[in-house]
Amino acid sequence: MPLSLVGVAAIEMPGLAIMQHQGLQQIFEENREQLLRYLRAHGAGDAAEDLLQELWLKIAAAVSGPVANPRNYLFRAATNLMIDRRRSEAQAQRREIEWSGLTDRLPSSAANDPGPDRGLDGRRKLALVEAELAKLPARALSIFRQHRIEGHTQREIAAAMGLSASTIESDLRMVYRLLDELREKLDEE
Numbered sequence: 001m002p003l004s005l006v007g008v009a010a011i012e013m014p015g016l017a018i019m020q021h022q023g024l025q026q027i028f029e030e031n032r033e034q035l036l037r038y039l040r041a042h043g044a045g046d047a048a049e050d051l052l053q054e055l056w057l058k059i060a061a062a063v064s065g066p067v068a069n070p071r072n073y074l075f076r077a078a079t080n081l082m083i084d085r086r087r088s089e090a091q092a093q094r095r096e097i098e099w100s101g102l103t104d105r106l107p108s109s110a111a112n113d114p115g116p117d118r119g120l121d122g123r124r125k126l127a128l129v130e131a132e133l134a135k136l137p138a139r140a141l142s143i144f145r146q147h148r149i150e151g152h153t154q155r156e157i158a159a160a161m162g163l164s165a166s167t168i169e170s171d172l173r174m175v176y177r178l179l180d181e182l183r184e185k186l187d188e189e
Helices: 002-030 032-041 045-062 070-104 115-134 138-149 154-161 165-188
Strands: none
Touching: 002 032, 002 045, 002 070, 032 045, 032 070, 045 070, 115 165, 138 154, 138 165, 154 165
């Protein structure tokens, strides 16, 4: 007996689905202009016709059972479609921003071309900084390089050089003071 009920349900369901599909299509056609206005009012603009077509294709493919209120169902589906579209556009915009940020970091990117004036100015500033750093004691420069460029801790440098932590700090302060003065001088230019 359960087999015959399953068989009957399987036979009756395709006809019922076709009737529901036709009824939903009729309601869709009756409300087509209202759906278009709704989509345009919610930001679809010129793409409203395309969205309406996409809406029908999604609904026609998805409906598998009775819909209690077909008109509300259509408008809710249109709202969901607009939400999906906004999310997609926002994600595309984020992706474009991230991509343009990545391409700007490429060595061959036009955004990284300093141009002749900036290149000359940069070389002049670098020469000034190097000249001023050369005036510092060799030990202070060595400590600075080890700490800031090579990434060693002050404690590691002190142990390796046989100096106290306060001497390391004092030498670093001397270099930082010089760099601050240079930065202020270059910012004034």
